[in-house]
Amino acid sequence: EPAPVPRAGWAPTRPPALTVESGGRRRCVTPAQQPGTGGVSLQRYCSCPARTMRGSGSGAGSLRLLLSLAALWLSDANEPGTAMTTRDINQQTRKSISDYTVKEHDLSTPGSHLTTQDFNQQTEENISNLTSAVYSISINGFSSAPVEENVILYSPANIALSCNLTSPSTDSATVNVTWKKDNETLRSSSVTFNETKHVWSTQYMLKIRDRNQMGNYTCVFKRDQEVKATFHLQVPQIEGKEHHVVSYVGDSVVLVCKSIKYIPISWIWYMSNGSDQVAVNDSLMPDKYTVDEKYANITKLKILKISEEDDRSYWCQAVFKLGESKGKVSLKVLTYMTPLKPFLAIAAEVIILVAIIFLYEMYSKKKQMHAEDEKEFEQIEQLKSEDSNGVENSTTRHRKV
């Protein structure tokens, strides 16, 4: 509500009627009633109890006003932070709330602006039982090749990375050890260094809470030579299908991604569009894409009415608490002509084989028939010659001649 404009008739020494916001409370000042509609207008602006000062004596009224004004000034001066804005107030109220609930967090550092994320994580830390694990790498000697190990992390945990260097030499020169995260040297506040006989071991304690702590952690031992070992902290990898899935135009296909051991929070499917990846929106095109998430660790993307443009790669992204990982499944779309050609070739070959077999049989039958006919002919000839023995022979021969 705008401050009422003081009317011209008022004495300039008197402070005008103001609404002052201080600590969320509003103070209303009701000046002496002027004849006319002055008081009424003021009352409309300030939501004050309707105290009509109409008709009271002007002298008593002005004294009361002076007293109330004095009280106003005095009380206002005692409250801290009169010029505070709303934002500051919100922050302070939050801080006061967090002071009460998070008992163990150290608020000694002044001016620390607690964000909501820190607040949530701290309450989580106090509530859930987090796993603790130790991952260690042993390095043999200063001249060994850099060792690497993959550490799969599924949920927030307290982990310790430990490197043990065994060096057979009895050189007692000091060994410096540093820890690096993605090539940035880390502060050694959570590093313990233990040196016994010929084994130097260092341990780095980590609290994994979100994806910022994932990455490559390297321990570097340096004397005159340098040797290092790296821990790759990563979320569980999703295996897609290495061989493409084959389907046909007009058919439907189901692409499956599984994450057996670790259950992701959710799955997101992407398809390749040129060189970048576009999210597959199954709610936008329900008659083309359907995502089936009956079980939390298996996701199935069903693509209907396949066309040639669906011949591309698809990625299933599993979202974990500490990050995401993708698996690739590629789809290959064929037309019915592709297997039809070998089929027709094989069918033609079968027809040729059958024809060959029948032809051979007919040929061999013909030969047999010819051979039998010839036999019969010879037999008849023999019979004839036997019959016409003796005189007839000579006569026939004569006749022939």
Next chain:
Amino acid sequence: MGPPVLAAAPDGGWGWLVALAVFLEAGLIFGVIRSFGVFFVEFLGHFGELAGRVSWVTSITIAILLFASPVGTSLSTQYGARPVVMAGGFLSGLGLLLASFATSLTHLYLSIGLLSGFGGALVFAPSVATLARYFKRRRALATAVAFSGPGLCSLAFSPLFQFLVDSYGWRGGLMIVAGMTFHLMACGALLRPLALTEDLALAPAPQRSWLAKLSSLFGLALLSSWPFLTFAVSGLLMNLGYLVPFAHLVPHAREMGFDEYQAACLMSMTGATDLCGRLVAGWLDARRAFRLLHTLTLWTLLTGITLLLVPFGHTYPTLMAIDLCYGFLAGAVVPLKFSCLVEIVGTGRILEATGLVHLLESFGALAGPPLSGFLRDVTGSYTVSFIASGTFLIVGGLVLFTVPNFCSCSTTSPPKQSGDPEDAGNLTRHNGDHPCDGKT
């Protein structure tokens, strides 16, 4: 002019080509069925159905194969083996070709199960009969050569199918397998009809009503014979478990975490040891050291125990070792079963007995893999499935103990049936290690 009439079976010559034809046929039918686990996994993923429902594909195929084999036999006696086999080959290939366009599981049941299964029935029984006609003295050798088909072919087919699926998807893979199956027609073309003098001596069968024909075809009169009945029931129980690895070993291996080619290799190794098993069984049969029924019981129990061990194969070498044992034992069981059947019913009624045993076993084949798949769906893994199938095999082996005269050390001759047309039995005589009950 018709085919030349021979005095006796040629025992060679064109007969070896017939043996080759039957070898390829057995491989193309049973080798494909055995290696179908690769496609099973693809169907599970594509149709999103439960393992129990997808298992019906294999089980319907085998059941129809067994069930309709008497139809194949009767058609071939009427029209000759060659046209029937070629028609069967065409149907088998057509079924697989139509399956490559399938949009639902029902489509697969009808095209692979019904059509290919029926085609296989038309192919198999007449081919085996023709082979028996071409060989007399060397029949055992010829049938051994011919029935090594499934083992050798499944050795190659399992990884081949995985390769086809990787290159063309399951649809393209089925299409190419259909093309391969069309070679059954070429094999059928090799089955030249053979006229033997003994055919002419056969008096024409008196006209009987179709019911009498059917009953004689299936040998329903045999059901009254207690030894046969126990044997048939044992066969039914065995079939409930025997076929489960062919349907579910590859999916089980994939679920254990092995990759596609490792799982396919398991199946192909089963084929290799199946071959060894058959040879050993043939050798045992020739030796006659023990009574065949005892040997069969022992091998059945061992096979059942091996199946029980399958869920405990957690690493690849152990699973492979168990798998090799299973292949060896299962390969031996099939010819042993057939020899025992001959022992029980005699060569006179073997044709009818085979038909009836096929009929009963087809119910076991129909129920076995879907039951196993259902158990997997309910429990979440194939462990219970394999334990159940192993149990069925063991129970089937135990039922064999109830065959009369089990404990006697000598083989008893089967009861002579009066009025049996011995010639009909001689025409399609199957010898010792010739597995005719379709589980090759």
